[in-house]
Amino acid sequence: MVRGRVLVRGDASGPLVRLSHPISFWGGVDPKTGLVCDPRHPDHGTRIAGAALALPGTVGSSSSSAVMLELIREGQAPAGLIMGSADAIVALGVVVAGELGLPTLPVLQVPWSAVEALPEGRIDIAEDGTIRGMRER
């Protein structure tokens, strides 16, 4: 079990998808398809929709919060977001979704070493920020 710092409260369950490299959501994720669309990113083509998405960090454009909001509106958002470093840009898209009456998702900050130690497969995120792998249920 890992306990993360809660950036946006919520619970979620989904397959753990760990990106190997920081990403810019703007130009890096397609809100229409929920796929990593930056051809230079090592995880190009990876599906993030519905995933418990773990990111070592984010880079690049400050338009990434708008892309996060679009992912939510289009139903292509991750189920939950686990970030190696706190980011006011992507998580903000989730906060704004809440203000506009759209669904939200939990966003946690977790040291990347702890993320790397998480087991493969489905994980659960609880409201208090705990993350459990399937075998720990």
Next chain:
Amino acid sequence: MSVQLTQEERARLDGQHGDAVAMAMRILVASADMLGAARLVEIESAHIDGCLYHGDGGVLFAEALVAGGGRVAVPTTLNVGALDLLHPELIRGDAHHAEMARRQMEAYLTMGCSPTWTCAPYQAGHRPAPGEQVAWGESNAVAFANSVLGARTERYGDFLDACCALTGRAPLHGLHIEENRGATILVDVRPAPASLKARDVFYPVLGSWLGLQVGREVCVIDGLPRDVTEDQLKALGAAAASTGSVALFHVAGVTPEAPSVEAALHGREPRTRILLTPSSLREALDRLSTTRAPQVDAVAVGSPHFSDAEFQALSTALAGRRVRLPFFACTGREVFARLEASGAAARLRDAGVEIVVDTCVVVTPILPASGGVLMTCSGKFAHYGPANTGYEVVFGGLEDCVESAVEGTLMRDEAVWSW
């Protein structure tokens, strides 16, 4: 909520300044808590990135603020929108896209923002003083405001930029705080030849490499010439903010907080030292192109938006010749107005150059739908072009771009890179 609010800030949160300010304050407080900010800081100005249409969510947000009576509390400039309001015929794309983009742009005007529509507000008279607290969005503008102007901002994304503008506050964290502005990484570029450092084409490549090296940390670059131009620093910062999260870089002997390497390091030892080598520079140059094919179908320049000096360089490179390929030069309307007044805009149009205003070819469908290979001298276009336009990209200097467009085939001066 863990952030401490003043009485006045609490009144805003409680709705005493209207629904829009209350919503902006709630989002600001949520962000401040996420960022671990102890309190908010008063800001002098804002630059809003959130006026660019990425989908209907941005329109809903802006119109919710307008409906709540939102007005900006500080002077606020606007980043590019998804329309060229002066040349609407340039834009392909469907009617829904155009309608929503227009609604989003209009909502920000209704809130009292200046219609600058540029990613380079610092070329449109928005130049905060050294040490001034501001809240800016748009990654290149953030890097420029912090690094070149010495103002203090964090990277504010869409939404938070508007919330700062409406409340006149930002979370006190990160680069708003003096002690976080010292460099932790020393980047040594002294060995690179002076002839290379004198060329504009060096800077987007250096920036692209730098972003990958330093990520989100603050660095000081040692070894750039004292007469490095503002446009070169702009290109460096824009590229570094594309490949990394660079929001502040110091250039020893050049930028306001770096009279010396030691001053930029705040008197500490650097945590890391990085040396620019010929092979790492070559790797960064190669990485900016996604194809090795000797083909060019269109040329785009002006990310960040072209300055007066860059248009001058474009005219000089054209030397009265006409381009054969579609050639797009993106800029803001302040620079464009000066170009029109001087007659330079007409001469560029006669040479076949399409001047794009208020937006750019990477955020708006302007490039020919046929696709192919786009040549650019912008590190930022080279980085975001492939995913956003579907074009392959080949990077070269402005002169290379002009020669290629005139000849209709790829022309690159490789000798520039000999080191």
